[in-house]
Amino acid sequence: MELSERKQKILAAIVETYIRTGEPVGSKSLMDVLPMKVSSATIRNEMAELVSLGLLEQPHTSAGRVPSHAGYRYYIDHLMGTRELDAESRRKIEAAIGSTGDPEELLSKAGEALADLTNCAAVSTTPTGESAKIRRIEVVPVGSRTAMLVLLTSGGLLKSRICRADTVITVPLLERFYNVTSTQLVGRPLSDVHTTAMQTLAASLGADAFSLLPFLAGVAELARDAAQTDIRLDGQTNLLGYRELEENAYELMEFLRNGEPLNALISNNKDDVQVLIGKENKYRQLERSSLILARYSVGGEESGTLGVIGPTRLDYAKLIPSVRYLTDLVGRLLTRSVRDEE
């Protein structure tokens, strides 16, 4: 769609002031904002055309204009300067993330930082473990019948859980367990290590089958945990501050808390950075919200997603670079820590 330069300037000005104020913007107030000097009547004419092009909407006849979804789209794709993220914000992000070797902790910090920085809700998913393999399994006895299982994946993910055995744990039993796991499980992809596979494995162990089964089952659960990308949500409360979301606040919160549909949205995201504006997503509860989602990659492989959720009138020009910067950073850090552990 070709737009005259003046129309572009007007559209941009409307989007930006609407983002700032949240109120429909009228022709008069635009005069002060626009770089050129034209009368309000001229602006009105232009605005009328922008409406018929579908880029603006009016809530009602005698109100100012509000960007339509298409209007935001156009703004994002053509008008918005791709500002670099300012040093200030970058510093904040880096300070907030700190340095950890633990991917889950890293992601959780990244989520919090993002929510803080953007004053929106932040979603984050842990790196997918789909292609990951088991790198190591450890048992740490913590009682006569309980032990902690530790699973380390090739992706650097570490999972542990406490496991209660039916029999007293003896040294030979542990040795047998190490034996079995290191020959049969280490190096196998996570998806191979499911509960039924463990049952057959246990069955082949003869006398120890009964004693070892709880541990093997525990390993299966850890593998499942590790393979599953879990989805975090931070800063939901930030959303309560936006007037336009207030009305459906409860519904929105519940929707986000559920996680299922969010997951669907996220796994749909094939682009580098994806922006979903208002009704562009299929969920009624999100029709007043926008999402900015970006993938991060670990070791050159697309791996997880970070993003923000806020009202439709997000400050895209600032947030898109923020999200992009953060995903880059997270990707780099995770890649480094995986390399380091190999």
Place this chain on the structure above:
Amino acid sequence: MELSERKQKILAAIVETYIRTGEPVGSKSLMDVLPMKVSSATIRNEMAELVSLGLLEQPHTSAGRVPSHAGYRYYIDHLMGTRELDAESRRKIEAAIGSTGDPEELLSKAGEALADLTNCAAVSTTPTGESAKIRRIEVVPVGSRTAMLVLLTSGGLLKSRICRADTVITVPLLERFYNVTSTQLVGRPLSDVHTTAMQTLAASLGADAFSLLPFLAGVAELARDAAQTDIRLDGQTNLLGYRELEENAYELMEFLRNGEPLNALISNNKDDVQVLIGKENKYRQLERSSLILARYSVGGEESGTLGVIGPTRLDYAKLIPSVRYLTDLVGRLLTRSVRDEE
């Protein structure tokens, strides 16, 4: 304070219907609820006296009555039957909690269950580790320069973290570490193992000091983590459903998210079950809310707190037993798992 039997019945009826409806209750509607048959005029007289006693309030001259804080207090202390928790709810709680050996997981499940059951926000704190000792320290190398540290406390708490060393990790180094930790650290109270102590310890290790310091520092951090009671909050969104809290929803959420002041309230709680009604606590943000807090004990020792936060018109008669039941259950389960691990 002595109240005639009729006044007691009237107060109880007002509290109960107000809890149910959330609307000020008038003399006429009380006639239907009260067990005895008296005219509305009589009830009005009694209500007027209850107002001057400070047990009821009226929002404005021509409205019904609403219980004051003192009214709730009186109701809770004298009028409310201590119903046993019904089997249904007990079953739900037990099912939701399941069985884990991990205290943190247990608490988190308990919190969720409580929030679900009561339709309020639930707070929970992990068992205090103040008097706990280090029972075991393990290192699991996960890369050439990284390892996972595992700390087990006498309270059954398990903490782990990834730790990056400055030098390549060698077997002799690990042996040295085991040696040092098992002789110097295991058995010591958590509070002894702080960062500066670790620095002095490292300094005494001669050549290995430099290589082992990161691990010892890691142990110190784990000890700090384990000693610190962290505070969880579940089901905040439930609070959005209450009309009377809607107005300050954002403020309330932020207040709860912060955690600091909640912590203060909780650690103030010396009673078995403590009920804080509206302004009885000093925080402005909670003046429209009530808290029910109860301690659980592990191995006969007061240890942590569970509780709910909701609007002032909580169904105390149901919730107090719920919270009490849950704390008992959590206490029992934790005690059992600690015993088991010894």
Place this chain on the structure above:
DNA sequence: AGTTAGCACTCTTTTTACCCGAGTGCTAAC
């Protein structure tokens, strides 16, 4: 032909006025 001033018109928001009803407090009778 594009731009602008002017103005009538539209639609929302705010204000004002009003009535209604729920509920009270009081008085006087039971």
Place this chain on the structure above:
DNA sequence: GTTAGCACTCGGGTAAAAAGAGTGCTAACT
């Protein structure tokens, strides 16, 4: 001590009126 009766109060709801913001259109201007 209890109850019926009644005047009174005050918030909530509704309708009408006024205010305001902004538009769309026309006619004049450059």
